Amino acid sequence: xxxxxxxxxxxxxxxxxxxxxxxxxxxxxxxxxxxxxxxxxxxxxxxxxxxxxxxxxxxxxxxxxxxxxxxxxxxxxxxxxxxxxxxxxxxxxxxxxxxxxxxxxxxxxxxxxxxxxxxxxxxxxxxxxxxxxxxxxxxxxxxxxxxxxxxxxxxxxxxxxxxxxxxxxxxxxxxxxxxxxxxxxxxxxxxxxxxxxxxxx
Numbered sequence: 687x688x689x690x691x692x693x694x695x696x697x698x699x700x701x702x703x704x705x706x707x708x709x710x711x712x713x714x715x716x717x718x719x720x721x722x723x724x725x726x727x728x729x730x731x732x733x734x735x736x737x738x739x740x741x742x743x744x745x746x747x748x749x750x751x752x753x754x755x756x757x758x759x760x761x762x763x764x765x766x767x768x769x770x771x772x773x774x775x776x777x778x779x780x781x782x783x784x785x786x787x788x789x790x791x792x793x794x795x796x797x798x799x800x801x802x803x804x805x806x807x808x809x810x811x812x813x814x815x816x817x818x819x820x821x822x823x824x825x826x827x828x829x830x831x832x833x834x835x836x837x838x839x840x841x842x843x844x845x846x847x848x849x850x851x852x853x854x855x856x857x858x859x860x861x862x863x864x865x866x867x868x869x870x871x872x873x874x875x876x877x878x879x880x881x882x883x884x885x886x887x
Contacts, residue, residue: 687734689829689859696721703873705880707803711871714863715883716829718800722758729762731828731858736766738856739796742837744824747794748772752781752811759828760798767796774811781807781814791819802827802857805834805849812853825855832862 693699698720704712722728739746751760751773764771772789774781783789795815797808802825812822830836834847836857849855868874 687730687858689731690861692727692731693718693721693829696724696727700883703878703880705882706865708865710865710867711873711880712863712865713873714861716801716831716861717883718755718759718828721828722762722800728758729766732759732762732766735763735826735828735856735858738837738858739767739824739826742824742854742856744796744854745794746796746823748789748820749796749798749826750774750811750815750820751798752776752807755801756799756807756811756827759800763796763798763826774814781810783814783818789815789818789820793820794823795820796824796826797822799825799827801829801831802834802836802849802855803831804846805855809848809850822853825849825853827855827857830855830857830860832860836860 698717700715700717704715746769748770749760749764751757753773753775757773761771772787774783797811799808808825815822832841833844834849834855835843836855839860841860
């Protein structure tokens with residue numbers, strides 16, 4: 687499926703001057719919440735992602751998402767895979783499982799995000815799950831920002847990728863945008879001010 691078009695149709699592929707969580711600037715930004723606000727479109731995306739995971743022969747018991755950004759994508763992927771859905775939440779320096787969720791020893795778990803950038807949040811989620819005895823069998827996301835290598839993708843992993851290279855990453859497409867440090871940002875030099883459209887804005 688044409689994932690870029692799905693983002694464009696939902697007005698979720700933004701163009702402008704954006705401040706990223708890394709502190710860098712970019713002229714494009716993915717806002718996955720806009721894609722996922724339509725349940726039918728969300729189902730189409732996660733059904734396609736689930737097909738990739740099944741075709742690879744990945745056995746999974748549970749999908750776990752880092753809150754808040756990954757919760758909708760994780761829930762929909764769990765529905766597509768017909769497994770249960772849980773999520774981890776931030777704590778100082780990492781993430782933890784709360785709200786009565788439990789993980790069994792050896793339970794096979796996919797960590798799902800809406801977007802994988804460097805994979806830092808996904809890695810913290812995986813560490814929380816593994817500390818409880820779960821087995822992280824894959825990472826998954828709707829979109830991959832090109833720092834990490836996904837199954838079937840053409841990009842190579844960059845030094846910034848935090849995900850382990852021995853666990854597969856499944857994503858529907860790669861989105862590689864130009865990024866600039868603030869002191870080298872051409873939009874700043876033109877007098878534009880960066881905005882922060884994400885959940886931390």
